[in-house]
Amino acid sequence: MNIAFVSTLAAGGAAQGAENTFRAFLAAGHAASFLTLEGQAAKGFLPLADAFPSSQGPRPVGRLFRHWQALSDPQALAQGASELFSDAATGLFRLGDAAREALSEADVVNIHWNAGILLSPDFLAALAGKNIVLTLADLGPLTGGCHYHLACRRFEAACGRCPVLRRSGAQDASRRNHGLKRRVYGLLRPSVVALSRWLADEARASSLLGHRPITHLRYTYPLDVFRPLGPDERQAVLRRLGIPPQALVILAGAYGLDCGRKNITALVRAVERLRTSWPGRAVELVTYGYGSPPPAAFPIRHVGFVDNSAMGELYGAADLFVHPAVAEALGNTLCEAQCCGTPVVSFNVGGCPEAYRPGVTGFCVEPVSEDALYAALAGIVANPGQLAPMRRAAREFAMAAFSPQRHVEAYAAWLCAAETARSLAEDPGLGADLADNARQSRSLFAASDWEQSIRRA
Template identity: 30%
Template structure:
């Protein structure tokens, strides 16, 4: 079996890291797996860059070029919005690689034009890392549910017009997606429900397969040594928060964490606890969080990331909307209890008072009480820590993820082979008799 994964990157983003973990799992399972990406960060020879040198150079500008229509909406919110109109030559490269099946991942920043997908002419398994595939351009809808009918009058564009950019993108997707040989995979049951309720993909098969990790890299490690290596205090309880664009992406909920920490300070924790942030550098004018804060900046290698989780007593994920966050999965794998709001796929990862705490959305006082509940009893904390690792081993191993995908790939290719055989038999039956 020859599988080609297509995604914007192989490790720069959470979606890229998830796609690369699956690629490695398939390779370890004996599958011929390759990745085709716009931005390559690993030295893996099976990760291929798109196109010739000219197209790779042009790719540096494609995020800005594809976003040009969004600039017409001056009053838009700051969330990422992807029209994906910019043309490229990736279809020709895919034909040259001639995979048996294509596994699509995150395609943003102008990497793949909407109208390119039908040109692949291969069975497609699309792993959703957000909601973009069935919206008019946004990646997370917030409180908007217009994707269930048809987009337009987009709140993120603040357009107040039915025939806006989101409607144009929605119509292009409706046309391009219509005859795709497409199977959808979502990491969370929450995202599966959203896809099934959408007007664009409500009639498609949707499978739920959680992402996976290398549990030999993300595993419990001696906290004292981890803190020494990272130069973090050994005599404080450490709450960890982190993500790509951790403090600037409002969806990640840093503003809610700030509010929760103020409540926690009022509860008498000010001298016992400190905050650690990765994915963001310390701002010039840092906010007063009520606690000392250590900013670690952006971490790129898995060993450093796993050390940070191991050094922490708790991982906080105050996201407003999220799928199946890699950060929670990584924290659980390292035996670090987690707290988050009961939204999206977070409730599928955090077991309330089992491996962490699920707070009421978006009650920051309840979030603060959850942090205190996890940290105030050392014996309870150790039980949460043990259960966190058990959860990861049972549900989030890379080997389990790869085997689930392989079962799906085998089934789809078998069905394709049956259809081809029936088609060939039908043509033979209908052929006119030879002339004597």
């Protein structure tokens, strides 16, 4: 079986999960390619688009996110933990030759985080006759643009009057995008893989994908990279970090620490209370990721962005990994930490409790209460001995739940059962409507490519 894995981005949690699946299929002997908007030669990723101008300034993905950020109201995003509203701003890109060849050779196209690429006439035309599987890492594919929202359920109908848009109304961008996605999914006829039961249930509740075949499969993780450390290895990591060996080490991190949805501030406040309540107990907080941790009344050991190998060492050296997100489809970091034998803590939100075994490999905390988070951590400080059996159980759980071999077997069965996509020509006018909706994106592309996209549509 030849599989083309597609993702807008080459980095971030969803992209890393997609890459893990891609590499597991390669290791199992399948032919596979990985396509992202810009590509990444160092990882062997092919560029989807070849229509970006080579002018100076931010790279296309950077310009894309700036455009998306301008669409929404920052305060409204923060209140709803939405993080992002995305539209069809890259819908006019032209497929690169390598991407077109990879899609042509593929039996199955597995589309992952796809903001900005799904509503492209050229991309959709290349999918005709292919088995299509859509992997959900957040709510974006179910809505007119929001990737998370704590309160809004308009995606169950048709969106519109979006609470996060600067220009909201009955026929706003969320309503238009929702309508276009409905028509696109009608052509693609995708089978759907959600990362958790929670996300699968959200998909079933949506008007866009509720009628499609839906299952839930967690990502796989490289168990040789994310592994427990021996005592000497752990002490070596702690020495590099300047942490005394007797300290209780709490680790937290995200691709971007400034993401409000990840809620790192709640953990910082809880650790401040711990250090005040237990002055005789050394409690250290280590963070990783782009950006800086929130201000604190105590020193936080922030290591910045690290690769998987260094991240595995951090997980293995920590006594506890805490993921205080207020909304999450699953939580890659919860899974990676357990691969390293490190117990985890999260709020009982979204798919987080499905990433571990509450009470066995981690602690599930009442959402979203900082007092409850503090109480859970205080209980661990008071009785750190409870972590030892949890460390063993965490690795055992990870070996069973995140095994690449089992993941490929389950995933392959779903890929083979998917329906084939229909031709763009079967919805007369859709190509032109998609191109018209994406006219605002001309600044991301060379004018000649934009004009060619309109003509093809």
